[in-house]
Amino acid sequence: MKTAIVGINWGDEGKGRMVDLLSQDQDIVVRYQGGNNAGHTVVNEKGKFIFNLLPSGILRDDIVNIMGNGMVIDIEHLCSELDSLKEKGIEITEKNLLISDKAVICMPYHVLLDQYEEERLKDRKYGSTKRGIAPVYADKYRKKGIRMGELLFPDTLKERVKDVVEYENLIISGYGKEKVDPEEMYNWLLKFSDRLKPYITEVGVFLESAIKKDKNIMFEAQLGALRDIDYGIYPYTTSSSTLAAYAPIGSGIPGEKLDRTVGVVKAYSSCVGEGPFTAEMIGEEADKLREAGEEYGAATGRPRRVGAFDVVATRYGCQVQGADEIALTKLDVLSYMEQIPVCTAYEIDGEKINNFPVGPRLDRAVPVIEFMYGWKEDITKCRTMEELPASARAYIYYIQRALGTKITYVSVGPGRDEYIKID
Numbered sequence: 061m062k063t064a065i066v067g068i069n070w071g072d073e074g075k076g077r078m079v080d081l082l083s084q085d086q087d088i089v090v091r092y093q094g095g096n097n098a099g100h101t102v103v104n105e106k107g108k109f110i111f112n113l114l115p116s117g118i119l120r121d122d123i124v125n126i127m128g129n130g131m132v133i134d135i136e137h138l139c140s141e142l143d144s145l146k147e148k149g150i151e152i153t154e155k156n157l158l159i160s161d162k163a164v165i166c167m168p169y170h171v172l173l174d175q176y177e178e179e180r181l182k183d184r185k186y187g188s189t190k191r192g193i194a195p196v197y198a199d200k201y202r203k204k205g206i207r208m209g210e211l212l213f214p215d216t217l218k219e220r221v222k223d224v225v226e227y228e229n230l231i232i233s234g235y236g237k238e239k240v241d242p243e244e245m246y247n248w249l250l251k252f253s254d255r256l257k258p259y260i261t262e263v264g265v266f267l268e269s270a271i272k273k274d275k276n277i278m279f280e281a282q283l284g285a286l287r288d289i290d291y292g293i294y295p296y297t298t299s300s301s302t303l304a305a306y307a308p309i310g311s312g313i314p315g316e317k318l319d320r321t322v323g324v325v326k327a328y329s330s331c332v333g334e335g336p337f338t339a340e341m342i343g344e345e346a347d348k349l350r351e352a353g354e355e356y357g358a359a360t361g362r363p364r365r366v367g368a369f370d371v372v373a374t375r376y377g378c379q380v381q382g383a384d385e386i387a388l389t390k391l392d393v394l395s396y397m398e399q400i401p402v403c404t405a406y407e408i409d410g411e412k413i414n415n416f417p418v419g420p421r422l423d424r425a426v427p428v429i430e431f432m433y434g435w436k437e438d439i440t441k442c443r444t445m446e447e448l449p450a451s452a453r454a455y456i457y458y459i460q461r462a463l464g465t466k467i468t469y470v471s472v473g474p475g476r477d478e479y480i481k482i483d
Contacts (some may be wrong), residue, residue, distance in 0.1 A: 061276045063320040064304035065387075067284025068377035068440075070293075070331040072355075072364060074261040074389030074471065076100025079116035079280050079408045080323030081476055082241060082322070085221050087275040088267070089117030094282030094302040095166055095196070096137045097189040103474045107148060113138050116279055118145070118156065129162035130300060132196045133208060134171075135252040140257075158266060159259040161209025168248060169228050169240045169261020170195040176235040189333075189355040197299035204228075208260050264312030271316065272436040279307035279318070285377035293422065296335025304381050309420055310441075323383030323465070325374055327391040327455075329367040330355050331404075338425045339367035339403035351392040368401035368429060371462045376416035378465045387469035388456065392478075397434040403427040404462070432458065440473040443480060446471075 065082065067073045083089050096112035103109075104149060108118055127133060134345040142152055168190030178190060181240040199205045204224050210217050225242035232239055270277065281302050288302045301310070308316040328349060331337045341349060346366050349355070355364035378386070394400055405428040406413050408421055418423060435449035440451045442448050445456075460467045468479040 061316050061320065062271075062279070062308075062316060063277070063322065064279040064281065064307045064318050065322050065324060066281040066304045066381050066383070067287075067383060068323040068325045068374055068383065068386070069099055069281035069284045069329060069370070070333075072330050072332060073284055073326050074101075074387075075281065076102050076111065076116040077326045077389065077471065077474065078322065078324050078349075078387045078469065079278065080119065081124055081479065083117040083120055083278060085276060086123060086278045088124045088126060088270055088277045089278050090126040090128050090263075090267075090277065090307075090311045091115045091131055092128040092279050092281065093189065093305050095132040095193050096134050097191045097193045097298065098282045099231045100280075100282075101277045101474075103476065104352055106150070109145075113212075114141050114145075114152075114157070117278065117280075118152065119150065121156070124155070124266075126267070126311065127157070127159045127163060128263065128311040129160040130306065131160070131163045131377050132166045132193060132200070132300075133159070133163050134166040135249070135256055136206075139252050139255050154258045155258050156263055158263050159208055159256065160263045161207060161212070161260050162312070163208045164200045164205035165208060165211075165249070166192045166196040167206065167245060168192075169225070169232065169245065170199070172237070172240075173228075173231060173235075175201060176232070176237060180235065181463065182457050193277065194299045199224075199239065205466065206249070208256070210269065211249060211257060212260060214250065214253070217249065221249065252352065262312075267311060267313045271313070278306070279311060281307070283379050286373060288380070289426060291380045293335045294418070296333065301443075304383075309392070321382050321384050322387055322468075323378055323381050323385070324387045324389060325377075325459075325463075326389050327369060328353070329370050331365040331367075331375075332362055336367055336422045336425070337367060338373070338406060338422070339370040339401075339427045339429075340365050341367045341401075348396070349393070352396055353390055368403045368427065369459065370403040370427075371459075372403065372406050372414060372416050375463050378463055383465050385466050386460070386463065386469040388459065388467050389471040389473070391452065391456070391470055392438075392440050392472045394455075395437060395439055398436065399431040400434050401429050401431055402458070404430050440478055442472050445470075445480060445482060448480070 173195040406425040
């Protein structure tokens with residue numbers, strides 16, 4: 061069984077929590093795109109963990125975790141994550157982790173270029189995490205990237221770094237900044253390469269063998285459908301494909317097809333970064349929801365923008381992700397509300413619409429808000445639908461009807477066992 065766990069909205073939907081939960085039935089978990097510009101939070105009996113690069117199945121000893129060719133990897137940050145786990149008594153070996161030799165390395169100059177561009181844009185900035193993601197993906201497609209597999213060949217690596225840095229310095233000079241030293245960049249790679257060499261391999265060969273043995277494979281996405289480079293709120297997107305359809309390509313098995321796609325959706329909306337966010341709340345109302353949901357970016361710590369559940373955006377996200385089912389997270393956060401706002405449609409230039417627009421039309425969209433009854437009681441101990449208050453059940457069933465996609469999981473708390481399975 062090949063299963064993708066993907067975000068339906070702007071990211072931060074709770075994918076790490078669902079991967080950790082559902083990985084109990086998996087043999088392999090693969091991260092197939094993105095870098096350390098987003099965080100997946102996992103809470104279980106071992107503690108609370110935030111992973112920016114490592115797959116969220118890394119805490120299960122019997123699972124092989126793979127960082128696919130679609131990722132961009134800051135090797136210094138990755139070593140820091142491994143060190144953090146080791147400090148908590150969790151040792152990661154090549155039996156637990158494999159890294160694609162085709163994944164591109166996010167270099168220090170990519171981080172600098174990201175910062176320089178945001179500085180140049182000033183109030184027109186895209187809301188980058190400034191972790192080098194756009195520049196490194198640009199280099200990947202300009203064929204100026206340095207791949208993980210090149211760490212295995214230090215002799216040829218030195219010449220590659222020299223050639224690439226010569227090109228990068230042309231761009232850096234355009235910003236009026238100090239040029240990068242190729243020797244320094246080469247030494248940075250060597251500093252972390254010995255630590256990571258045992259994990260680097262042709263993961264496609266491993267995955268094809270696993271498929272022939274009928275192993276269960278889970279594909280973990282970063283961010284959500286509305287941050288996808290093609291189908292998201294461009295240009296306020298990430299620089300890779302966040303869609304389930306990209307999972308086999310970004311993992312190393314492009315000829316394979318998925319069997320199941322689980323879309324993860326919050327019971328309300330949240331968004332880190334810039335760009336249109338139609339259902340956004342502001343002021344005291346937003347502050348209450350942000351505090352109740354602890355809505356701060358796992359990767360950056362930035363306060364997330366929050367808002368009402370957005371039917372229009374979420375239905376679109378389900379469509380482009382090809383979601384077979386939905387995991388609804390953080391329902392418990394809404395327990396403080398007397399009435400729960402829902403964005404049921406958009407209004408653009410006086411016209412009510414139900415389809416998600418793109419470009420300038422989305423910028424002009426105004427939310428059509430309706431309200432549902434709240435439940436005003438603690439639901440974190442509920443483990444069946446019958447135990448939930450009637451108004452909480454009504455909220456879940458409304459969302460399911462509005463999206464036209466079955467809800468199979470509802471999280472009522474952050475812990476591994478704090479959820480309801482709907483048959």
